[in-house]
Amino acid sequence: MRHIAQFFALAGALIMMAFGTQANAASPGFAEPDMDYIRVAPSEQMDLREALTSDRWQSLEGESPNFGYIRDTVWLRVPVSTIPSDRKLLEIRYPQLDDITFYLMENGVVRQRISTGDHLPFAQRQIRHRNFLFSFETDPQSDYQVLLRIRTQGAMQIPVRLWDPRTYFEATSIEDQMHAIYYGILIMVIFFNLFIFLALRERMYLLYVLSTLSYLMFIGSLNGSTYQLLWPESPWLHNQAMVLAVPVALIFTLLFSRAFLNLRVTSPRMDKLVWYTVLVNVAVAVTTFVTDYSVASRLTVALAIPSCLLLTVMGPIQWIRGNPQAGYYTIAWGLLTLGSAITAANKYGFVPNSFVTAYGIEIGSALEAILLTIALAARLYQEREGKVRAREAEITAMAARRSAELRLIEQALHNPLTGLPNRACLEMTISELINREPDKRLSIAVIHLSNLPAITKTLGHRNTDRLLELAARRFNSIVSELPGICTVETTDQQSFYLASLESATFGFIVEADVISETPRAIVRALEEIRKPLDYLGMQLPLDPHTGSAIYPDHATDTNTLIRRAFIAQGSDDARDRGLAYYQPSRDSYSADRLTLVSELQHALQHGELALYLQPKLSLKTREVVGLEALIRWPDRKKPIPADELIALAEQTGLIKPLTRWVLENSLELRARLLENGYPLNISVNISPNNLREPDFPLYVQRLMSSHHTHRGAIILEVTETSMMQDPVNSLRALNSLHTTGIPLSIDDFGSGYSSLSYIKRLPASEIKIDRSLITDLASQAGDRVIVQTTIEMCHSLGYAVVAEGVESSETMELLEKMGCDMIQGYILTPPLPFDDVIVWLGDYKHHGRGRKLG
Numbered sequence: 028m029r030h031i032a033q034f035f036a037l038a039g040a041l042i043m044m045a046f047g048t049q050a051n052a053a054s055p056g057f058a059e060p061d062m063d064y065i066r067v068a069p070s071e072q073m074d075l076r077e078a079l080t081s082d083r084w085q086s087l088e089g090e091s092p093n094f095g096y097i098r099d100t101v102w103l104r105v106p107v108s109t110i111p112s113d114r115k116l117l118e119i120r121y122p123q124l125d126d127i128t129f130y131l132m133e134n135g136v137v138r139q140r141i142s143t144g145d146h147l148p149f150a151q152r153q154i155r156h157r158n159f160l161f162s163f164e165t166d167p168q169s170d171y172q173v174l175l176r177i178r179t180q181g182a183m184q185i186p187v188r189l190w191d192p193r194t195y196f197e198a199t200s201i202e203d204q205m206h207a208i209y210y211g212i213l214i215m216v217i218f219f220n221l222f223i224f225l226a227l228r229e230r231m232y233l234l235y236v237l238s239t240l241s242y243l244m245f246i247g248s249l250n251g252s253t254y255q256l257l258w259p260e261s262p263w264l265h266n267q268a269m270v271l272a273v274p275v276a277l278i279f280t281l282l283f284s285r286a287f288l289n290l291r292v293t294s295p296r297m298d299k300l301v302w303y304t305v306l307v308n309v310a311v312a313v314t315t316f317v318t319d320y321s322v323a324s325r326l327t328v329a330l331a332i333p334s335c336l337l338l339t340v341m342g343p344i345q346w347i348r349g350n351p352q353a354g355y356y357t358i359a360w361g362l363l364t365l366g367s368a369i370t371a372a373n374k375y376g377f378v379p380n381s382f383v384t385a386y387g388i389e390i391g392s393a394l395e396a397i398l399l400t401i402a403l404a405a406r407l408y409q410e411r412e413g414k415v416r417a418r419e420a421e422i423t424a425m426a427a428r429r430s431a432e433l434r435l436i437e438q439a440l441h442n443p444l445t446g447l448p449n450r451a452c453l454e455m456t457i458s459e460l461i462n463r464e465p466d467k468r469l470s471i472a473v474i475h476l477s478n479l480p481a482i483t484k485t486l487g488h489r490n491t492d493r494l495l496e497l498a499a500r501r502f503n504s505i506v507s508e509l510p511g512i513c514t515v516e517t518t519d520q521q522s523f524y525l526a527s528l529e530s531a532t533f534g535f536i537v538e539a540d541v542i543s544e545t546p547r548a549i550v551r552a553l554e555e556i557r558k559p560l561d562y563l564g565m566q567l568p569l570d571p572h573t574g575s576a577i578y579p580d581h582a583t584d585t586n587t588l589i590r591r592a593f594i595a596q597g598s599d600d601a602r603d604r605g606l607a608y609y610q611p612s613r614d615s616y617s618a619d620r621l622t623l624v625s626e627l628q629h630a631l632q633h634g635e636l637a638l639y640l641q642p643k644l645s646l647k648t649r650e651v652v653g654l655e656a657l658i659r660w661p662d663r664k665k666p667i668p669a670d671e672l673i674a675l676a677e678q679t680g681l682i683k684p685l686t687r688w689v690l691e692n693s694l695e696l697r698a699r700l701l702e703n704g705y706p707l708n709i710s711v712n713i714s715p716n717n718l719r720e721p722d723f724p725l726y727v728q729r730l731m732s733s734h735h736t737h738r739g740a741i742i743l744e745v746t747e748t749s750m751m752q753d754p755v756n757s758l759r760a761l762n763s764l765h766t767t768g769i770p771l772s773i774d775d776f777g778s779g780y781s782s783l784s785y786i787k788r789l790p791a792s793e794i795k796i797d798r799s800l801i802t803d804l805a806s807q808a809g810d811r812v813i814v815q816t817t818i819e820m821c822h823s824l825g826y827a828v829v830a831e832g833v834e835s836s837e838t839m840e841l842l843e844k845m846g847c848d849m850i851q852g853y854i855l856t857p858p859l860p861f862d863d864v865i866v867w868l869g870d871y872k873h874h875g876r877g878r879k880l881g
C-alpha cells in the first residue's frame with residue numbers, strides 16, 4: 028500500500044508538470060492562426076495557381092486541422108500578420124507528415140518555396156528539428172500569406188503555430204526538457220529492470236525492459252526524436268519504426284503481463300487468449316513490411332485498441348480473483364490505456380489537440396512505467412520476504428528436527444522399559460572412563476535375572492515388564508551405595524549407576540581397587556540383590572547371577588569387557604555363589620579356546636589323549652589297592668592342566684565322548700594290568716554332565732556287561748559339589764549305576780558346601796577328602812579337626828575314606844592315626860603313564876612296602 032501512495036504522489040507531480048508546461052505553452056509568443064483549407068481528392072489535381080484562385084476554401088473556425096486517416100491532399104491558407112515581428116517561424120507540430128510544400132506569398136507572388144516531409148532525409152530540412160519549422164521574413168509594407176500543401180499516408184493532422192523566433196526557442200527548450208524528463212524516466216526504468224534481470228535472470232524483468240524500450244521507441248518515433256537522433260538518413264527506417272513500434276510494444280507488454288500476473292498458473296484460458304493476441308500482433312508486425320504505410324499504420328492502431336482492452340480487463344479480473352500483483356497492474360494499465368486511448372481518439376479526430384491529448388500516451392506510459400517498476404520492486408521485496416519466511420520456516424523445521432534427533436539419541440541411549448541407560452550408553456561410559464584414567468582398574472559387572480523366563484511364563488509379559496521396572500529401580504539404588512561405584516549417566520533429575528543391557532540383564536561399573544578393599548560391602552549388596560522381590564503380595568525370586576570382568580586384567584576394550592562379564596555371569600560360580608569373576612581358563616568363547624576345542628576334538632578322534640595312573644594305597648595293609656585314571660594330552664606344545672581340559676570338554680559337549688573314551692581305555696588298561704599280574708581297581712572321574720545324559724547309566728551297564736571280568740573293578744568318582752547342581756537327576760543316575768553293581772566314590776569331599784543329609788542318601792562306598800584339606804594337614808590344626816570329624820562321620824555312615832594330595836610322611840602318619848583308610852598323593856608318585864606305573868608297581872612290591880615312604 029505504501030508503494031501505491033508513493034505512486035500517486037509521483038503521478039500527481041508528473042501531471043502537474045504536464046499541465047504546468049501547457050500553461051507555459053499558453054503564454055504569449057505564438058499564435059494558432061485561423062486557417063482555411065481545401066481537401067483535394069487523390070483523383071484530382073490542384074496546383075498553386077489553382078489553389079490561389081479556388082473558391083473551395085473553407086474556414087476551420089479556430090479549430091486545429093485534424094482530418095484523421097485520409098488520402099486527400101490538403102491545402103492550408105495561413106494568415107501570418109498576427110505576429111508583429113519581422114522574422115517569423117511557422118511550426119507544424121506533427122512530425123509524421125509525408126510531404127509538405129511551404130509557399131510564402133508576398134503581394135500575390137511566390138517569395139519562398141520549401142519542400143519537406145518525413146519522406147525525405149532529415150538533413151534536407153531548412154531547420155533541423157523533429158517538428159517541421161519554416162523560417163521567413165516579412166516587410167510591414169507588404170501583404171503576406173503562407174500556403175501549405177500536405178500529403179500523407181498516416182493521420183492527417185496539421186497543428187500549425189506561428190512564432191516570434193525568440194519566444195519559440197524559449198518555449199521549445201521547456202518542452203524539450205519535458206521530453207527529456209519523460210525519456211529519462213523510461214531509460215531509468217529500463218536500466219533499473221535490466222539490472223534486476225541481470226542479477227536475477229528472471230525472464231519477466233527482461234520482458235518488462237523490452238516492453239518499456241518499445242514504448243520509448245514508439246513515443247520517440249511519434250514525436251520525431253528517433254528520426255532526428257537515430258536514423259536521420261533513412262526516412263524508410265523512420266516510417267517502418269513508426270508502424271512497427273505499436274505491435275512490438277504490444278507483443279512485449281502482453282508477454283510481460285502474462286508473466287507478471289502469472290497467468291499460466293492463475294488463468295490458463297486468459298493466458299491462451301493473450302498468446303493469440305501476441306500472435307496476431309506478430310502477424311501485423313510482419314505485414315507492415317509488405318503493406319504501405321497508410322494500411323500498416325491504420326492496422327496497427329486498430330489492433331492496438333483490442334490489445335489494450337485485453338491488457339486492461341485482465342487486470343481487474345485477476346484483481347477480483349485475488350491475484351496480489353493485479354492491483355498494481357490494473358492501475359498502471361488503466362493509466363496507460365487511458366493515455367493511449369486519448370491519443371488514438373485524437374488521431375482519429377474525435378478529440379481536439381491539446382497538451383494532454385497530444386501527450387496522453389507519454390504521460391500514461393511514464394506513469395505506467397513508474398508504477399510497474401514499483402510493483403516489480405514490491406514483488407522483489409515480497410519474494411525476498413517470502414524467502415526470509417521460508418528460511419525462518421526452514422530454521423524452525425531444523426530446530427524441530429534437531430530436537431527430534433535429540434529425542435532419538437535419548438531413546439537410542441535408553442531402555443524404553445526401565446528408563447535406564449542402555450548398553451550403548453554403558454559402553455560409552457566405560458570407554459570414557461578408560462580414556463580419562465587408563466591406569467584405574469575398573470570392574471565391569473553384569474547382573475542377569477535367571478528366573479525371569481520362568482516368571483514370565485507364570486505371570487505374563489506385562490507383569491514381567493513391571494517387575495523389571497521395580498528391579499531396575501531397586502538395583503540402581505543398591506549399587507549406588509557401593510564404594511567406588513561409577514555413574515553411567517547423570518541427568519538433571521537423577522543419576523543412573525545401572526544400565527539395561529538386555530531385557531533381563533543389567534550392568535554397572537565400580538572402581539576395582541576401591542571395592543576390593545570393602546568385601547563386606549560386596550556381600551551386603553549381593554544379599555540385597557538376591558532378596559526376592561515383593562510384587563503383588565508375592566515374594567518373587569529373580570535368582571540374579573552376577574559376573575564381573577576387570578579392566579585391564581581381563582580385557583582393555585569395552586566390548587570384550589562386557590562380553591567377559593557376561594561369561595562370568597553364566598558360570599557355575601555365579602550360579603552357586605551369586606557372583607563370579609571372569610576366569611580366562613573357563614572362557615570357552617575366546618578365539619584361542621575355539622581353536623583349542625577343535626584341536627581337542629581332533630585329539631579325541633585320533634587317540635592323541637592318554638590316561639595316566641596314580642596309585643591308591645591302603646594305610647592298613649600298605650598295599651596298592653587301586654589306581655586313579657587321570658586324563659593327559661601329552662604331545663602338546665603348551666600343556667593343558669587336566670581340570671582345564673575337562674572344563675573345556677564340559678562347556679563344549681565333548682565331555683560325553685571324552686568320558687566314554689576314558690571308560691573304554693580304563694578297561695583296556697585294566698586288562699593289561701591283569702596281564703601284568705596286578706588285579707587292581709581303576710577309579711574313573713565322571714563329570715556331572717555325564718550324569719545328566721539320559722543314556723549314561725545304560726551305556727555303562729552295557730560296557731561293563733561286555734567286559735564282565737572287570738565288573739566291580741571300575742569305580743566311578745563323582746564330585747560332591749557337582750551333584751548339588753541337579754541333585755534329583757544325579758541321585759537317580761547314581762542309584763541306577765549302583766544297582767547294576769558299579770562302585771561309586773564321592774570326590775573332592777569338603778571343598779564345597781556339603782549337605783550331609785544329601786550325602787547320606789548317595790549310594791557311594793567311598794569318600795575322597797579334598798586335597799585342599801590334606802596337603803597342609805601337618806601345619807593346619809583347623810584342617811586336622813575337620814579331617815578327623817569327616818573321617819569319623821564317614822566311617823559312621825559306612826564309607827571308606829581316601830585322603831588325596833598326600834605329599835609328606837607326616838601327613839601320612841597323621842592320617843593313619845586318624846583312622847583314614849587310604850591315601851593318594853605325590854608321596855607315592857605323581858600320576859604316571861601305564862608302562863611307568865608297571866615299573867613303579869614292581870618297584871613298590873619288591874622294595875617299597877617295607878620302606879618308609881617319602
Ligand code: C2E
Nearest residue numbers: 657658669670673689712713714832833834851852853854
Ligand atoms: P581329582 O579327581 O581330584 O584328581 C586328583 C588330582 O590331584 C590330579 O590332578 C592329581 O595329579 C593331583 N594330585 C595327586 N596327588 C597330588 C599331590 O600329592 N599333591 C598335589 N598338589 N596334587 C596331587 P590332575 O590330574 O591335574 O586332575 C585334576 C582334576 O581333573 C581331577 O581332580 C579331576 O577332577 C579332573 N580329571 C582328571 N582326569 C579326568 C577324567 O578322565 N575325567 C574327568 N571327568 N575328570 C578328570
Ligand code: CA
Nearest residue numbers: 655712744774
Ligand atoms: Ca578323582
Ligand code: CA
Nearest residue numbers: 774775795831
Ligand atoms: Ca579329587
